[in-house]
Amino acid sequence: MPERIHDVPLESLVSEKISYGVVQPGTLEVDGVPIVRVKDVRGGKIDTSDPLVVSRDVEEKYARTRLRGGEVLLTLVGSVGEVAVASEEICGWNVARAIAVVRPSSEVTAQWLRLILSSDPAQQYFHDRLNTTVQATLNLKDVRTLPVPMPPRRERDAVCAVVGALDDKIAVNERIAATYEQLLQCRFAELGLGDEPDGESEIPITDLIAFGPKLGKPAAAEPVYVDMAALQTNRAGIPSWTRREPKSGPRFVNGDTLMARITPCLENGKTGYVDFMEDGEIGLGSTEFIVLRSLPGVPSELSYFLARDSRFREHAIRNMVGSSGRQRVSAADASNYSVRSPDAEQLAAFGRESSAAFSHMKSLESESRTLAALRDTLLPQLMSGRLRVKDAEKIVEDHV
Amino acid sequence: MPPRKKKPADQAELFTASTTKEIQAILWKAADKLRGSMDANQYKEFVLGLIFLKYVSDAFEERREQLAKELAEEGIAEDRLEEFLEDQDEYTGHHVFWVPESARWSSISANAKTGNVGEVLDQAMDAIMKANPSLTGVLPKIFNKDNVDKKRLAELVDLITDARFGGSDDKPAQDVLGEVYEYFLGNFARAEGKRGGEFYTPSSVVRLLVEVLEPYEGRVYDPACGSGGMFVQAAKFIEAHRGRLHKSDISVYGQELNERTWRLAKMNLAIHGIDGNLAARWGDTFADDKHPDLKADYVMANPPFNIKDWARNESDARWKYGVPPRGNANYAWLQHMISKLGERGTAGVVLANGSMSSQQSGEGEIRQALVDGDMVACMVALPAQLFRTTAIPACLWFLAKDKSPGGVKGQKAAAADRRGEILFIDARDMGEMVDRTERVLTEADLKKIAGTYHAWRGTTSAKDAGEPYADVPGFCASADLKTVQEHGYVLTPGRYVGAAETEEEDAEAVAEKISRLTGELYELFDKSDALGKTVRTQLGRIGA
Numbered sequence: 001m002p003e004r005i006h007d008v009p010l011e012s013l014v015s016e017k018i019s020y021g022v023v024q025p026g027t028l029e030v031d032g033v034p035i036v037r038v039k040d041v042r043g044g045k046i047d048t049s050d051p052l053v054v055s056r057d058v059e060e061k062y063a064r065t066r067l068r069g070g071e072v073l074l075t076l077v078g079s080v081g082e083v084a085v086a087s088e089e090i091c092g093w094n095v096a097r098a099i100a101v102v103r104p105s106s107e108v109t110a111q112w113l114r115l116i117l118s119s120d121p122a123q124q125y126f127h128d129r130l131n132t133t134v135q136a137t138l139n140l141k142d143v144r145t146l147p148v149p150m151p152p153r154r155e156r157d158a159v160c161a162v163v164g165a166l167d168d169k170i171a172v173n174e175r176i177a178a179t180y181e182q183l184l185q186c187r188f189a190e191l192g193l194g195d196e197p198d199g200e201s202e203i204p205i206t207d208l209i210a211f212g213p214k215l216g217k218p219a220a221a222e223p224v225y226v227d228m229a230a231l232q233t234n235r236a237g238i239p240s241w242t243r244r245e246p247k248s249g250p251r252f253v254n255g256d257t258l259m260a261r262i263t264p265c266l267e268n269g270k271t272g273y274v275d276f277m278e279d280g281e282i283g284l285g286s287t288e289f290i291v292l293r294s295l296p297g298v299p300s301e302l303s304y305f306l307a308r309d310s311r312f313r314e315h316a317i318r319n320m321v322g323s324s325g326r327q328r329v330s331a332a333d334a335s336n337y338s339v340r341s342p343d344a345e346q347l348a349a350f351g352r353e354s355s356a357a358f359s360h361m362k363s364l365e366s367e368s369r370t371l372a373a374l375r376d377t378l379l380p381q382l383m384s385g386r387l388r389v390k391d392a393e394k395i396v397e398d399h400v
Numbered sequence: 401m402p403p404r405k406k407k408p409a410d411q412a413e414l415f416t417a418s419t420t421k422e423i424q425a426i427l428w429k430a431a432d433k434l435r436g437s438m439d440a441n442q443y444k445e446f447v448l449g450l451i452f453l454k455y456v457s458d459a460f461e462e463r464r465e466q467l468a469k470e471l472a473e474e475g476i477a478e479d480r481l482e483e484f485l486e487d488q489d490e491y492t493g494h495h496v497f498w499v500p501e502s503a504r505w506s507s508i509s510a511n512a513k514t515g516n517v518g519e520v521l522d523q524a525m526d527a528i529m530k531a532n533p534s535l536t537g538v539l540p541k542i543f544n545k546d547n548v549d550k551k552r553l554a555e556l557v558d559l560i561t562d563a564r565f566g567g568s569d570d571k572p573a574q575d576v577l578g579e580v581y582e583y584f585l586g587n588f589a590r591a592e593g594k595r596g597g598e599f600y601t602p603s604s605v606v607r608l609l610v611e612v613l614e615p616y617e618g619r620v621y622d623p624a625c626g627s628g629g630m631f632v633q634a635a636k637f638i639e640a641h642r643g644r645l646h647k648s649d650i651s652v653y654g655q656e657l658n659e660r661t662w663r664l665a666k667m668n669l670a671i672h673g674i675d676g677n678l679a680a681r682w683g684d685t686f687a688d689d690k691h692p693d694l695k696a697d698y699v700m701a702n703p704p705f706n707i708k709d710w711a712r713n714e715s716d717a718r719w720k721y722g723v724p725p726r727g728n729a730n731y732a733w734l735q736h737m738i739s740k741l742g743e744r745g746t747a748g749v750v751l752a753n754g755s756m757s758s759q760q761s762g763e764g765e766i767r768q769a770l771v772d773g774d775m776v777a778c779m780v781a782l783p784a785q786l787f788r789t790t791a792i793p794a795c796l797w798f799l800a801k802d803k804s805p806g807g808v809k810g811q812k813a814a815a816a817d818r819r820g821e822i823l824f825i826d827a828r829d830m831g832e833m834v835d836r837t838e839r840v841l842t843e844a845d846l847k848k849i850a851g852t853y854h855a856w857r858g859t860t861s862a863k864d865a866g867e868p869y870a871d872v873p874g875f876c877a878s879a880d881l882k883t884v885q886e887h888g889y890v891l892t893p894g895r896y897v898g899a900a901e902t903e904e905e906d907a908e909a910v911a912e913k914i915s916r917l918t919g920e921l922y923e924l925f926d927k928s929d930a931l932g933k934t935v936r937t938q939l940g941r942i943g944a
Binding site: 315 | 753754756757793826890892894895897899910913914917918920921924925927928931932934935937938939941942
């Protein structure tokens with residue numbers, strides 16, 4: 001029979017009082033201390049590429065939340081409830097006002113707390129206590145009182161090992177996709193389409209790719225719909241879509257590339273490659289997309305890599321017009337662009353390689369989706385003790 | 401509430417502050433504290449009115465001391481001194497306002513403590529206006545109203561009394577106070593947010609207009625002059641390049657629609673010692689042009705963007721290039737300014753980006769007529785976030801009446817022949833952020849943009865610098881009218897300047913990168929396989 005698991009409040013499991021970071025970042029500094037903001041914490045990871053930097057004098061006042069590595073960070077405002085563990089890499093950084101710093105005591109690991117905080121029951125607990133008057137905000141008081149299940153240490157470690165394996169697999173899938181993208185961008189560069197064309201070999205891009213090609217009405221009563229939020233700035237994959245009654249908007253089929261045409265989405269590089277529908281199925285997208293489709297005989301992925309190419313993107317951004325803050329580029333202006341004519345054989349090779357990579361990425365993406373679903377289902381069961389990890393000691397030994 | 405006996409700490413700091421910058425910052429902080437519940441728009445009149453009063457008084461005292469010295473040197477007897485010191489002509493002849501005894505700051509600050517401070521101030525304003533006809537109707541008489549918190553007002557007077565405007569620096573009071581006045585204008589514009597844009601243009605943008613137009617001498621006109629920032633920068637430019645005494649080489653003409661802003665402008669010019677003609681009253685430039693016969697050498701303006709309801713008269717003689725649409729006054733402003741340009745006149749105008757490409761309601765045709773009429777000299781696309789008060793991206797239009805070699809005002813040597821050409825400058829990547837929301841153009845940016853224009857135009861200042869003009873991909877291009885026609889008369893610089901040359905990765909580097917990435921990919925595959933096994937093992941261990 002499982003032993004009864006006792007819940008203890010989170011605040012009894014920390015080495016220092018849970019608190020939040022820099023309230024007034026003040027003016028921008030080049031030579032200062034980087035701080036982690038809410039937008040930097042996503043999907044269990046901390047994006048360290050573009051932190052806000054505050055002056056040393058300001059940071060000094062918030063020494064209590066200065067990171068040493070190994071803290072659990074929890075977002076408190078806006079997209080509340082994102083959780084990540086601070087790595088050694090960001091030792092010496094600080095956090096913004098909207099992030100809570102939880103320093104685990106010797107009794108518990110950061111991994112366990114991360115699992116608990118990101119689990120459905122904890123998320124629900126936070127959600128029930130949100131103050132949503134202006135912007136969704138979570139009070140520290142409610143974070144401190146969160147009940148944390150504390151099965152024996154070896155069981156906690158075993159659960160971490162199981163869930164950790166799933167997370168690691170998801171992470172490595174993501175890295176494979178990132179590497180594919182970079183690799184294929186290099187291959188695209190080899191084709192010479194990214195270079196300034198010179199006279200003889202110059203062709204209009206419309207010899208290779210159609211911009212906003214015509215398509216019939218979707219047959220389904222509720223066709224696939226992709227909105228702007230679904231496009232990513234650095235990946236081909238379109239992670240989410242919905243179905244809804246058909247409205248006006250650009251139409252697309254598998255193999256098409258969707259590219260944002262409006263400020264700031266175009267500048268940010270929101271672009272996606274469609275490969276998730278049935279063959280012949282027609283989907284609809286935001287009116288702020290331009291659909292790019294490779295002409296027959298041209299690899300469909302070529303359109304995607306053109307849309308990611310820096311020379312083409314600069315061209316599109318330069319041709320944005322509009323009187324308000326919302327500037328956009330038209331499909332006609334975007335297609336008014338010429339490239340060096342690629343070598344036919346090289347182009348075919350690019351097609352073979354990119355198509356293999358894209359189908360692999362697609363399978364990895366669906367694998368990751370399944371892994372994530374599995375993790376989210378298992379976690380509450382394991383934490384509550386309703387499901388147990390067999391021979392927990394042994395697993396931990398294996399793992400260590 | 402803490403006791404109010406002690407002076408606030410900020411005020412104490414004023415005694416130790418030495419640089420003008422410090423004084424400005426401390427003073428702003430202290431003044432802002434005293435604002436209480438009053439909104440920035442209203443408070444502005446109080447503070448700027450007081451600063452102006454202090455300036456008038458300080459300048460007067462300065463002149464008085466100087467005069468006393470002069471008189472002593474001339475050997476005027478002590479008992480006759482007073483007679484000379486109270487001679488109005490000795491002041492007005494030196495561009496100093498005559499300040500009657502009751503309006504001098506020393507008497508104001510003494511009376512502010514004992515009497516009714518509001519009454520004292522209103523009377524002082526009145527006395528100064530009576531003694532100086534040029535200030536009639538300009539100074540605010542708002543201090544003695546019921547809704548004014550007299551206690552805070554007295555504190556504000558105290559605060560301004562303590563600030564050492566006259567200064568330890570060798571600067572005269574006028575300069576220090578002028579800078580304080582401008583600093584406060586800028587801060588009020590920020591505090592007012594969106595509406596602040598009406599009276600304030602960021603100084604780096606104004607400076608860019610001035611550096612391009614080089615208004616050394618002649619008539620300078622701003623049909624939407626706000627608080628007069630363009631004129632102040634123009635005067636500063638002349639001072640920097642030609643010296644203090646040349647300020648009067650330009651004469652200044654302006655018009656402003658808003659009464660309060662018009663007052664601010666009058667005070668701003670007075671405080672900077674600029675004689676300007678801002679008309680006897682405020683007024684609408686379209687319905688009631690205050691300078692109907694003016695032929696200006698330089699027009700500089702930041703008119704309000706995309707104004708919808710404006711006084712439109714279809715048969716107005718100013719619409720030489722086409723009647724501007726009812727729904728947008730951008731092209732009305734441009735044509736109004738062109739109508740004011742004298743021979744060889746040039747104009748620099750800040751407008752919303754839409755003006756470069758709009759096709760609605762006949763705007764495309766007007767733009768075409770302007771281009772075909774060879775009125776456009778240069779277009780500059782500005783970076784975002786220069787204007788804290790509006791998110792609308794902006795551009796600069798430079799118009800020129802005469803683009804021939806002899807067309808540069810005040811220049812004897814021949815310039816370049818730029819008839820039938822337009823210079824396009826894409827400055828969108830320039831500037832640096834001073835905080836999270838506001839960008840400014842740096843000294844180097846201003847130099848680069850203005851330098852490019854002068855090199856292209858072949859003006860003396862470019863010849864002095866010895867830099868010939870050349871197109872720079874991604875930054876500037878000179879296009880002939882045919883090219884502009886091909887682009888459908890869209891004047892967005894990005895279309896003409898092309899892409900910046902990027903350092904081409906040589907084939908070797910790409911090949912190396914590919915082999916590195918391939919290696920990484922294979923390692924990841926191995927790891928993925930191993931992890932797949934781990935996942936199987938781990939999941940296999942879960943049981944009820």
